[in-house]
Amino acid sequence: MTPRPGPERLLGLLGLGRRSGAVLLGVDRVRAGLQAGTVRCLVVASDLSPRARDKVVRLARARRVPLLAGPSADQMGARLGTPAVMVVGVLDQALTRGLLGSAPAASLTED
Numbered sequence: 001m002t003p004r005p006g007p008e009r010l011l012g013l014l015g016l017g018r019r020s021g022a023v024l025l026g027v028d029r030v031r032a033g034l035q036a037g038t039v040r041c042l043v044v045a046s047d048l049s050p051r052a053r054d055k056v057v058r059l060a061r062a063r064r065v066p067l068l069a070g071p072s073a074d075q076m077g078a079r080l081g082t083p084a085v086m087v088v089g090v091l092d093q094a095l096t097r098g099l100l101g102s103a104p105a106a107s108l109t110e111d
Contacts (some may be wrong), residue, residue, distance in 0.1 A: 002106045008104045011079040013095060014043060014088055018080050022092035025058040026083060027052050030089035034059045039089040040096040042105075045073035052086040068099055 019024040024033045027070060033039040034056065043068055044052070071074055073084035080088075090096050103107050 001076055007075070010043065010068070010070060010099065011076065013098050013102065014076070014090075015079060017088075017090060017092065017095045022090065022095050024089035024091065025080065025085050026053050027087055030087050031056050031059060033089045033091065034063055036088070037063070038091055040093055041070045041071040041090045041099060043069060043076070043088040043090070043099065044075055045070055045084075045086045047072050048086055056087050066100060068094075074084065 004037070014023060018025070024030050024039065030039060030042065042056065042065055044057065046069065048057070057067065070088070073086045076088065077084040090099060
Protein backbone atom coordinates (compact mmCIF):
# COMPACT_ATOMS: atom_id res chain seq x y z
CA MET A 1 0.00 0.00 0.00
CA THR A 2 1.04 3.54 -0.49
CA PRO A 3 1.82 5.76 2.52
CA ARG A 4 -1.19 7.30 4.22
CA PRO A 5 -0.88 11.02 4.92
CA GLY A 6 -3.21 12.35 7.57
CA PRO A 7 -4.84 9.20 8.95
CA GLU A 8 -6.58 11.37 11.56
CA ARG A 9 -8.36 13.34 8.83
CA LEU A 10 -9.37 10.15 7.06
CA LEU A 11 -10.65 8.62 10.30
CA GLY A 12 -12.47 11.83 11.18
CA LEU A 13 -14.28 11.84 7.85
CA LEU A 14 -15.18 8.17 8.23
CA GLY A 15 -16.55 8.94 11.70
CA LEU A 16 -18.77 11.64 10.22
CA GLY A 17 -19.93 9.19 7.58
CA ARG A 18 -20.72 6.58 10.23
CA ARG A 19 -22.79 9.03 12.25
CA SER A 20 -24.73 10.09 9.15
CA GLY A 21 -25.26 6.55 7.87
CA ALA A 22 -23.16 7.16 4.76
CA VAL A 23 -20.80 4.20 5.20
CA LEU A 24 -20.98 0.42 5.27
CA LEU A 25 -18.70 -1.48 7.64
CA GLY A 26 -17.31 -4.94 7.10
CA VAL A 27 -16.65 -7.29 4.24
CA ASP A 28 -20.16 -8.71 3.81
CA ARG A 29 -21.99 -5.38 3.89
CA VAL A 30 -19.48 -3.70 1.61
CA ARG A 31 -19.63 -6.57 -0.85
CA ALA A 32 -23.43 -6.32 -0.97
CA GLY A 33 -23.12 -2.56 -1.53
CA LEU A 34 -20.66 -3.10 -4.36
CA GLN A 35 -22.97 -5.62 -5.98
CA ALA A 36 -25.87 -3.16 -5.68
CA GLY A 37 -23.76 -0.36 -7.16
CA THR A 38 -24.15 1.97 -4.16
CA VAL A 39 -20.53 2.11 -2.94
CA ARG A 40 -18.57 5.13 -4.21
CA CYS A 41 -15.16 4.28 -2.70
CA LEU A 42 -13.52 1.87 -0.27
CA VAL A 43 -11.14 2.47 2.59
CA VAL A 44 -9.12 -0.68 3.19
CA ALA A 45 -7.17 -1.54 6.31
CA SER A 46 -3.40 -1.69 6.09
CA ASP A 47 -3.61 -5.24 7.45
CA LEU A 48 -6.29 -6.36 5.00
CA SER A 49 -6.84 -10.11 5.15
CA PRO A 50 -6.57 -12.36 2.09
CA ARG A 51 -10.27 -13.21 2.51
CA ALA A 52 -11.26 -9.54 2.34
CA ARG A 53 -8.99 -9.03 -0.65
CA ASP A 54 -10.64 -11.90 -2.49
CA LYS A 55 -14.21 -10.94 -1.61
CA VAL A 56 -14.12 -7.15 -1.86
CA VAL A 57 -11.04 -5.67 -3.53
CA ARG A 58 -11.38 -7.67 -6.73
CA LEU A 59 -15.05 -6.73 -7.02
CA ALA A 60 -14.26 -3.06 -6.37
CA ARG A 61 -11.59 -3.08 -9.07
CA ALA A 62 -13.96 -4.74 -11.53
CA ARG A 63 -16.51 -2.00 -10.82
CA ARG A 64 -13.84 0.73 -10.94
CA VAL A 65 -14.49 1.84 -7.37
CA PRO A 66 -11.55 3.83 -5.92
CA LEU A 67 -9.56 2.17 -3.13
CA LEU A 68 -8.03 4.23 -0.36
CA ALA A 69 -5.31 3.07 2.03
CA GLY A 70 -6.43 3.28 5.64
CA PRO A 71 -4.82 2.54 8.99
CA SER A 72 -5.02 -0.88 10.64
CA ALA A 73 -8.34 -2.66 11.10
CA ASP A 74 -8.05 -2.20 14.87
CA GLN A 75 -7.50 1.55 14.50
CA MET A 76 -10.46 1.96 12.15
CA GLY A 77 -12.70 -0.12 14.39
CA ALA A 78 -11.69 1.78 17.51
CA ARG A 79 -12.38 5.12 15.84
CA LEU A 80 -15.73 3.94 14.42
CA GLY A 81 -16.90 2.35 17.67
CA THR A 82 -16.79 -1.27 16.52
CA PRO A 83 -14.42 -4.24 16.63
CA ALA A 84 -11.72 -4.36 13.96
CA VAL A 85 -12.93 -3.21 10.52
CA MET A 86 -11.09 -4.49 7.42
CA VAL A 87 -13.00 -2.39 4.90
CA VAL A 88 -15.33 0.60 4.88
CA GLY A 89 -17.60 1.32 1.91
CA VAL A 90 -18.55 4.95 1.38
CA LEU A 91 -22.01 5.62 -0.04
CA ASP A 92 -22.05 9.42 -0.19
CA GLN A 93 -20.46 11.20 -3.17
CA ALA A 94 -19.51 14.35 -1.20
CA LEU A 95 -17.82 12.25 1.49
CA THR A 96 -16.03 10.33 -1.24
CA ARG A 97 -14.65 13.58 -2.69
CA GLY A 98 -13.41 14.60 0.76
CA LEU A 99 -11.74 11.26 1.31
CA LEU A 100 -10.15 11.19 -2.13
CA GLY A 101 -8.68 14.61 -1.40
CA SER A 102 -7.18 13.47 1.92
CA ALA A 103 -5.62 10.09 1.13
CA PRO A 104 -3.82 8.39 -1.74
CA ALA A 105 -5.30 5.52 -3.66
CA ALA A 106 -4.37 2.14 -2.28
CA SER A 107 -1.75 0.21 -4.15
CA LEU A 108 -2.86 -3.36 -3.51
CA THR A 109 -1.11 -6.10 -5.38
CA GLU A 110 -3.03 -9.14 -6.56
CA ASP A 111 -2.06 -12.24 -4.61
